[in-house]
Amino acid sequence: MGIKDLNERVSAAKAETEARGETFYPGASRVHLAAFPPKERWDDWVELDSRAWPERKERRYMLVPTTCFNCESACGLLAYVDKETMQVQKLEGNPEHPGSRGRNCAKGPATLNQITDPDRILHPLKRAGARGDGKWQRVSWDQALDDIAGRIRRLMEEKRHNEIMYHVGRPGEDGFTERVMAAWGVDGHNSHTNICSAGARAGYELWCGIDRPSPDHANAKVILLISSHLETGHYFTPHAQRIIEAKQRGAKLIVLDTRLSNTATHADFWLPTQPGSEAALMLAIANHLIQKDLYNKDFVRRWWNWQEYLVAVHPGLELTFESFDKMLKAEYEDYTFEFAAQETGLDVDTVRRVAETVATAGTRLATHNWRSAAAANEGGWQVARTLFFLNCLMGAVATPGGTYPNAWNKFVARPIHLPRHPEQWNELNWPVEYPLTMYELSFLLPHLIKQGRGRLGVYFTRVYNPVWTNPDGFSWIEMLTDEDKVGLHVALTPTWNETAYFADYVLPMGNGAERHDIHSYETHDAQWIGFRQPVMRAARERLGETVDTREANPGEVWEENAFWLDLSWRIDPDGDLGIRPFVESRANPGEPLTVDEYYAWLFENSVPGLPEKAAAEDLTPIEYMRRSGAFEVAREIGAVYEQPVLEEELEDPAIDDFGRVYTRAPAPAPVNLAPTGAPDPDADGRRPVGIKTQEGEILRGFPTPSGKLEFYSSTLAAWGWKDVAVPTYMKSHVHPEAMDPDQKVLISTFRIPTQVHTRSANAKWLDEISHTNPLWLHTSDAESIGVGTGDLVRVETEIGHFVVKAWVTEGIKPGVVACSHHMGRWKLHDHGQRQLMTTVALDHQGSEWSMTRTKGVEPYESDDPDTARVWWTDAGVHQNMTFPVHPDPVSGAHAWHQAVRVVKARPGDRYGEISVDTEKSHQVFKAWLEKTRSPVEHSPDGTRRPHWLIRPVKPTKQAYKLPARSAMKS
Numbered sequence: 007m008g009i010k011d012l013n014e015r016v017s018a019a020k021a022e023t024e025a026r027g028e029t030f031y032p033g034a035s036r037v038h039l040a041a042f043p044p045k046e047r048w049d050d051w052v053e054l055d056s057r058a059w060p061e062r063k064e065r066r067y068m069l070v071p072t073t074c075f076n077c078e079s080a081c082g083l084l085a086y087v088d089k090e091t092m093q094v095q096k097l098e099g100n101p102e103h104p105g106s107r108g109r110n111c112a113k114g115p116a117t118l119n120q121i122t123d124p125d126r127i128l129h130p131l132k133r134a135g136a137r138g139d140g141k142w143q144r145v146s147w148d149q150a151l152d153d154i155a156g157r158i159r160r161l162m163e164e165k166r167h168n169e170i171m172y173h174v175g176r177p178g179e180d181g182f183t184e185r186v187m188a189a190w191g192v193d194g195h196n197s198h199t200n201i202c203s204a205g206a207r208a209g210y211e212l213w214c215g216i217d218r219p220s221p222d223h224a225n226a227k228v229i230l231l232i233s234s235h236l237e238t239g240h241y242f243t244p245h246a247q248r249i250i251e252a253k254q255r256g257a258k259l260i261v262l263d264t265r266l267s268n269t270a271t272h273a274d275f276w277l278p279t280q281p282g283s284e285a286a287l288m289l290a291i292a293n294h295l296i297q298k299d300l301y302n303k304d305f306v307r308r309w310w311n312w313q314e315y316l317v318a319v320h321p322g323l324e325l326t327f328e329s330f331d332k333m334l335k336a337e338y339e340d341y342t343f344e345f346a347a348q349e350t351g352l353d354v355d356t357v358r359r360v361a362e363t364v365a366t367a368g369t370r371l372a373t374h375n376w377r378s379a380a381a382a383n384e385g386g387w388q389v390a391r392t393l394f395f396l397n398c399l400m401g402a403v404a405t406p407g408g409t410y411p412n413a414w415n416k417f418v419a420r421p422i423h424l425p426r427h428p429e430q431w432n433e434l435n436w437p438v439e440y441p442l443t444m445y446e447l448s449f450l451l452p453h454l455i456k457q458g459r460g461r462l463g464v465y466f467t468r469v470y471n472p473v474w475t476n477p478d479g480f481s482w483i484e485m486l487t488d489e490d491k492v493g494l495h496v497a498l499t500p501t502w503n504e505t506a507y508f509a510d511y512v513l514p515m516g517n518g519a520e521r522h523d524i525h526s527y528e529t530h531d532a533q534w535i536g537f538r539q540p541v542m543r544a545a546r547e548r549l550g551e552t553v554d555t556r557e558a559n560p561g562e563v564w565e566e567n568a569f570w571l572d573l574s575w576r577i578d579p580d581g582d583l584g585i586r587p588f589v590e591s592r593a594n595p596g597e598p599l600t601v602d603e604y605y606a607w608l609f610e611n612s613v614p615g616l617p618e619k620a621a622a623e624d625l626t627p628i629e630y631m632r633r634s635g636a637f638e639v640a641r642e643i644g645a646v647y648e649q650p651v652l653e654e655e656l657e658d659p660a661i662d663d664f665g666r667v668y669t670r671a672p673a674p675a676p677v678n679l680a681p682t683g684a685p686d687p688d689a690d691g692r693r694p695v696g697i698k699t700q701e702g703e704i705l706r707g708f709p710t711p712s713g714k715l716e717f718y719s720s721t722l723a724a725w726g727w728k729d730v731a732v733p734t735y736m737k738s739h740v741h742p743e744a745m746d747p748d749q750k751v752l753i754s755t756f757r758i759p760t761q762v763h764t765r766s767a768n769a770k771w772l773d774e775i776s777h778t779n780p781l782w783l784h785t786s787d788a789e790s791i792g793v794g795t796g797d798l799v800r801v802e803t804e805i806g807h808f809v810v811k812a813w814v815t816e817g818i819k820p821g822v823v824a825c826s827h828h829m830g831r832w833k834l835h836d837h838g839q840r841q842l843m844t845t846v847a848l849d850h851q852g853s854e855w856s857m858t859r860t861k862g863v864e865p866y867e868s869d870d871p872d873t874a875r876v877w878w879t880d881a882g883v884h885q886n887m888t889f890p891v892h893p894d895p896v897s898g899a900h901a902w903h904q905a906v907r908v909v910k911a912r913p914g915d916r917y918g919e920i921s922v923d924t925e926k927s928h929q930v931f932k933a934w935l936e937k938t939r940s941p942v943e944h945s946p947d948g949t950r951r952p953h954w955l956i957r958p959v960k961p962t963k964q965a966y967k968l969p970a971r972s973a974m975k976s
């Protein structure tokens with residue numbers, strides 16, 4: 007609705023009211039209350055002061071856009087800055103944002119709590135006692151930066167680059183810090199991906215060379231979800247609203263979820279499958295499509311690498327599609343409805359009806375899996391691979407209502423400087439046993455260091471809390487408290503967390519309303535770019551002031567981008583380490599690059615259409631982004647693989663036996679840097695450019711080695727995994743055959759909609775809603791051990807146990823228990839979020855650790871009167887510490903599901919108590935290491951990893967060469 011329409015509505019309402027003889031009050035905003043504030047009025051928006059009621063006191067606001075940082079969805083926010091007090095009064099949705107379209111979940115507006123959090127870190131702090139003692143002294147930013155820069159420089163001068171590591175949880179930005187590490191010449195980027203999305207990424211990457219899905223939910227006829235996307239999924243609010251739109255248009259919703267989640271309650275088919283059996287169901291659906299000839303044969307003939315499959319697996323057969331169809335039928339004939347029913351626990355008729363429903367979708371089948379089952383099982387990557395198999399069978403790939411490879415629905419702009427490639431390979435992040443891992447084996451770090459594979463000289467954690475978030479947290483504490491293993495630990499964080507307690511420096515960084523970043527996510531078939539900015543700084547700049555982010559934020563809270571630019575300059579002030587060119591101003595050579603110049607250049611030069619759009623509003627591109635917060639780069643991208651390769655790109659072309667086309671024409675500089683696979687050149691050095699179809703056209707195809715959708719993965723086959731080179735069912739480590747009869751599967755990964763990991767404990771509104779994580783226990787299971795809701799139960803894992811309250815429910819499958827992982831935050835001393843952290847005591851004898859609760863949450867006095875009204879005492883139980891590491895041997899993903907025994911609490915067991923033996927956890931690590939098929943034995947070309955696979959901060963090709971030492975199993 008435009009402002010003209012709104013004004014007309016107000017005029018009509020005025021006329022009606024006055025016709026009744028009453029006094030008309032047009033509303034503070036003078037527009038319809040159901041509408042978003044139109045952008046034209048964001049400089050001076052008027053609302054009533056709710057506290058002044060019944061007096062109609064009007065307050066005037068400046069509305070400043072930014073981006074939420076409370077989950078990965080990057081929804082737009084609008085900060086309401088009170089023009090009288092110059093304080094943020096509230097945050098609501100930004101209607102200009104193409105992904106979220108003005109909508110947020112509860113965590114978005116709760117950003118306000120995080121700004122005013124009385125327990126937040128306001129100044130740089132340096133450790134004043136032993137690590138973990140809780141003694142801190144305030145230091146200046148200059149002191150901290152000089153000390154850290156000096157140590158990094160010394161490590162570089164001594165050629166100890168692999169001792170520098172940056173370990174990030176939620177990046178919340180598109181590649182800025184990856185490029186900083188590359189500029190430093192350091193292979194030290196470490197992420198949380200392997201405890202999160204590595205399994206799903208592997209499934210998608212192996213199919214299409216792009217490691218994330220982008221379902222076009224809104225236009226789908228059938229939506230098939232594995233996990234709870236309507237409440238907490240990837241991308242929560244942007245996707246949830248589009249799923250509901252599709253449902254309103256009649257789409258069928260199929261949900262695999264062991265729990266009766268919010269998503270399951272909206273489903274046409276809720277399928278509480280046995281954990282780990284999801285791929286069996288996908289393959290039974292696939293088999294139905296294949297055996298009944300319901301699959302899209304034209305698409306499969308055109309876009310699958312079926313010829314490669316026939317040559318590799320059935321070399322005697324004629325190379326025809328008819329041969330392939332026959333072999334496809336034979337390959338999957340055992341995946342019957344009965345087989346799926348046996349594995350999943352569903353009944354045969356339900357499996358049949360689900361398969362028949364999928365078959366009706368045509369090319370409008372939107373499917374999505376992200377963490378969930380792919381992040382929970384050994385072989386979990388096959389969950390995503392078999393799910394996308396259905397899209398590939400139906401031809402529902404990059405079609406309206408289908409699922410896109412994400413890189414086509416995402417826009418990553420080219421930055422002012424593109425960095426070099428590091429010359430080392432960091433064994434601590436990329437251990438040799440995992441050549442196919444989808445990103446760093448981050449959660450194995452304490453074990454790899456324990457094995458003597460390296461040490462850390464300077465270790466950054468950023469928006470990352472491995473002590474609490476990762477499995478096996480006590481092993482992290484052992485590592486972090488050993489100064490021989492970790493020389494300096496710098497925690498960059500907006501809030502206190504369990505890892506920061508074991509840091510040498512704690513440096514306060516801004517939350518979603520206090521920092522700059524850009525992002526772009528695959529929320530639908532479009533490309534957009536969002537801009538996060540420090541709202542108080544932007545507000546003051548609108549008034550004509552020039553301010554540094556630290557001056558505008560509370561205390562000395564800063565932002566990472568400025569921190570990294572400053573630190574990089576201090577490491578290499580003269581340029582002799584080769585770093586300075588990457589952090590130097592273009593406008594003022596010899597001067598450091600500023601955050602403003604970085605973004606101004608990027609918006610001016612790298613975002614198609616933005617300069618023109620800005621000019622139309624008489625703004626520069628960065629002014630436009632500061633005013634709007636987001637920009638839609640393109641929409642309705644469609645099937646990129648069907649785009650023709652241009653004639654001028656085909657210089658001295660060569661075409662291989664399977665139609666892969668190579669060229670000597672140099673690659674143009676890409677406009678969009680969204681990550682994709684990068685297939686290698688041919689033997690003559692030509693680069694792959696497209697695929698020749700059977701009809702003779704040369705099209706773009708997919709960024710895979712074959713250029714096609716890889717039903718048969720030559721990569722898997724060549725690197726030791728020939729037995730699973732086509733989509734296959736792999737029995738999970740929690741398959742009933744692998745468990746004792748008295749064990750249950752613990753689902754430990756489910757989210758709740760009102761908290762996220764460790765980033766939202768400082769939001770009082772969210773804490774009041776969600777502050778506990780009881781164990782979901784089916785009625786029959788509760789009866790068998792004689793417990794009811796609220797009773798204490800002991801959950802025994804491979805390495806220890808935790809004590810938690812039971813919640814008896816019919817909303818979970820019998821034999822399966824579940825505990826949300828957002829809870830159980832703790833602190834050792836006074837520092838911490840007192841609204842959602844209990845105080846605990848840690849104790850250990852050798853490798854045997856225990857945690858006991860000494861104080862619950864309680865009311866306290868602060869500048870915020872609400873803290874005196876805290877009525878809850880619980881903060882839940884920290885379960886992740888009692889889990890050992892389970893690295894999947896292919897994807898590297900941590901298999902989160904646990905085989906546990908749930909028993910009635912023993913006498914003396916106390917709520918929240920944890921016990922763990924870290925020596926046992928190291929033994930579990932070694933046992934899983936034995937499952938790998940190391941490239942030392944299997945590498946086809948003497949390298950450590952297929953070069954074409956996506957990898958953050960790719961080192962030089964030389965660094966890919968295998969070391970001349972034996973495999974590192976020990």
Ligand code: SF4
Nearest residue numbers: 074077081111113114
């Ligand atoms: S926390 Fe909610 S509002 Fe914020 S980005 Fe995620 S879904 Fe959007």
